[in-house]
Amino acid sequence: MSLTSARRVLLIGCGYVGVATGRRLVEAGHSVFGLRRSAGAAAELESAGIRPLVGDITQAELLARLPGPFDWVVNSVSSSRGGAAEYRSVYLEGTHHVLAWLSTQPVAKYVYTSSTSVYSQNDGSEVDEASPAEPTSETGRLLRDAEDLLLAAHRERQFPAIILRVAGIYGPGRGHLFHQLLAGEARIAGDGSRLMNMVHRDDVATALIAALERGRPGEIYNCADDLPVSQFDFLAWNAAQLGRPLPPFATEAENATRKRGLTNKRVSNRKLRALGWIPAFPTYREGYAAAIAAAQNPATELEHHAPVVSLTPRA
């Protein structure tokens, strides 16, 4: 890469996906900053070549202290507590704050990681970016509201927003059902036919970079792998790989307490693939084969401490 194409990049919410994305951007020669609330992850960010920033985007005044201007901004904050109030504060108010801040500091691209949970289809049908996205849960509606804010900013003032609707993320250390299986706690819900849509963390990272490099502002892209899989098939394949018995079916009482509003759909990734994105883990089989191998050869983390830039004013 020539120096003239090196970008200043800000990753707001530099966690599981953010660090993997930042590492690749640094390797490509970009100058990358990663914002989190806590200082504890500074070493992890710095070891990936990312300059750690500490602050909270729900505090509007924080943004003015960020070391801008930036060429590319990614917002992949995640609501750790998960309730509607937290979603409203992090996704919706956070997006309001970011839009106000960037109205004075133009960027070339802005990518927001939304979720495929905004599609509430539960009939097993295929959904693409033109399909209705009408979430039934309040948290899902808040994600859509944040998308709508960004798309309106694009329509009204050409704000270069791109929405990436991400499926269930798995990868090293992540994958709830797989870990339940390892712990002997997995249950097949219902008849096991509900479809799950997944994507490996590293493929989310390359999708974010494809969106930054080639995504069209004002567009939505689904980010899921090539193969929606039923819960039964997923558990059966992984159990076979691990040499374990198929887990039992859930009891009626367990099924009755299952999370409501679970969807059943096939998320299409055609539009993202047309952008040139090629997933390294096209199905859960490649993704979990790698995870099983990694679990058998755990890498040793190096301790490396980085200077932390705190954006929180001193008392």
Ligand SMILES: NC(=O)c1ccc[n+]([C@@H]2O[C@H](COP(=O)([O-])OP(=O)(O)OC[C@H]3O[C@@H](n4cnc5c(N)ncnc54)[C@H](OP(=O)(O)O)[C@@H]3O)[C@@H](O)[C@H]2O)c1
């Ligand atoms: N997990 C999934 O299956 C899934 C599915 C669809 C979409 N997504 C979306 O994908 C994105 C990436 O997810 P992830 O797994 O990488 O999340 P993650 O590991 O939880 O990382 C999110 C990061 O956001 C930071 N953060 C949270 N609130 C913040 C705030 N108010 N100000 C500044 N930073 C804040 C956290 O910092 P601290 O650690 O310091 O708190 C954390 O490092 C998220 O937008 C998520 O909603 C996830």
